[in-house]
Amino acid sequence: MADPLKQFEIKPIIPFELAGVDISFTNSALWMGIAVITSILFMMIATRKTTMVPGRIQVIAESMYEFIASMVRDNIGSKGREYFPLIFTIFMIVLMGNMLGMIPYSFTFTSHIAVTLGLALAMFIFITILGFVKHGTHFLSLFCPAGLPWALKPLIIPIEVLSYLIRPITLSVRLFANMMAGHLILKVFAGFSVAMGVTLGILPMFFNVALIGFEFLIAFLQAYVFTILSCIYLKDAIELH
């Protein structure tokens, strides 16, 4: 029986090394490329022939657009319109990563902290730079809530700074851990099926069917949570609070 952790193994497809740094084309990179190409192709096909009364594919694309647009509107406000493409891209790449990972024998690239921490750090650095560009040093007032008694300042300000700096870590660990734990549980129950034989093994299989449905919910939900938290963090930088 295969080790349940084996599915997360990164295997180089085209080994490549540059100046001592291993930059092989791996299965992780392959599935990332597939995710990007699928999302671009999907949006292109959906919007190729737009009609007043949308067809099936156009409805999916429009509802996705409207879903993110209303999220940006509710969380950032009218100032957030210029950041809509960024938020939509983040949502699509995370959603595609989670959903493509549900295909048997595929690879879930969002189950690796290297990928999710990269995404979260990119957002975090962008938001921090944006805050300083928009507000200058006044951006630092984010760490000092208005009306704070001076006696509490030495206590509250370090807490605020720490909670700001921990954001990319919680954001990335939440996504990676959810995807990893979910796929791990699927494989563990599949292993039970194999170990229990044909007759009794059907019971864990039924449980696995229910778990796969739950995994699809989690795959969507985690993409949603990653996006909405990025929105909330972006709002902090745009409006301070």
Add this chain to the structure above:
Amino acid sequence: MELESVKLLAAALALLPLFGVGLGLGMIFSSYNEAVGRNPSSAEILDKKFFLTFALTEALAIFALVVSLIILFG
């Protein structure tokens, strides 16, 4: 105690946060159901918040699982 047994014990102890997460998830579900039961038209507004809080709370259980796995295999 031997190192191996302490490791197993620590991995089990690391899953203790599940107690709080279970409690929290139960509270989220119960208050969501109660609110929608009292005012069914509020379901649309509450759905998004419900899913967000559900995912945020559930993530804590997963954090505990990751810590446990790190102790076991790390």
